[in-house]
Amino acid sequence: MKVQASISKATIDRLPLYFRALRNAQEEGLDIISSDELGRRLSITPEQIRKDLTSFGQFGKKGVGYYVNELKKNVSNILGLDNHWNMAIVGVGHLGAALANYQNLGMLGFQLVALFDRKPEVIGTTVNHVQVEDMERVSEIVHERNIKIGVITVPAAFAQDVADRLISAGVKGIWNFAPAKMCVPDDVCIVNEDIFTGLSTLSYHMVHM
């Protein structure tokens, strides 16, 4: 599918929300959903939804709504969810283990093929059928197993070093959970997660409601 050159970051950030809402609608057995109904479910204005989805082509029928299956398939396609990527998690603490057990990884096309840690008592254990390897072997194993996505769940002080090693071994996408400012080359994608955001949004609403 051809996508317009300049889609705003805000629009891209909303696509996963559309995908989730469409998957829920599909599970409820809906064939058609209006932008009004999508808007109600997502707290986004119907105008914004129509504008966002127009950026990617015409998926709706005026006055009727969007065909749920078709739109979901198209959004999935735009998000690249039908691709397959080998993935490694570096740092097998509580968060790393929680991610390794996350059931939707496969559905999203992310295949967990390696886990790394530096603690001797963690190396050699298995999480979700994957054995934890010594951090020292990152370069070798990333290369061998054709790993393209690296998930960083180490303390902030080690995050940049881990990213550098992953990238020089061939990783093209970093999903970073360390609260650290990271530098990566232009040809590498990075998505920074920060649970701070959710917590402060909750705080805002508690104070202002």
Place this chain on the structure above:
Amino acid sequence: MKVQASISKATIDRLPLYFRALRNAQEEGLDIISSDELGRRLSITPEQIRKDLTSFGQFGKKGVGYYVNELKKNVSNILGLDNHWNMAIVGVGHLGAALANYQNLGMLGFQLVALFDRKPEVIGTTVNHVQVEDMERVSEIVHERNIKIGVITVPAAFAQDVADRLISAGVKGIWNFAPAKMCVPDDVCIVNEDIFTGLSTLSYHMVHM
């Protein structure tokens, strides 16, 4: 501080990003930061930043920039980060334990005062100095310890039941990590977290870069 009645959800969602960027700027020793520089750091247009911050009053000086300390203090105040809330986590698996150990909870004014689980082998253990209680005691303990925030990290099938119990015991804010569609009364805030979003954003960029 008086806040305009209708701030858009999108603006509110960006406030934690501004807070983080300002905290980083403060740590770097910057006194003043321009909307251009903030925009560069956050991948948000300077126009959007000026518009967002204008909703909350005038914090900048035209042609100079924003005073970092003052703006950070104001954003913190708007986000309600100077309040204090007693918080409980329900579900002490890997994710619950990771959140219980999250160091910024205190800085954000969230005080972890209770943990709950239903597994006998988990009840009675401690995480980050807080003892895990039997899930059956949720109502009693939430009431006793004046808990206003409940964090839900149980499997999706149990999430609504946990939310109902927390709310009827007095919780006013739910931070939900279960991939479940939740119903809460109008006077209760809910923030749903979904790691799916980050992963699919990464997927999008891998495909389209």
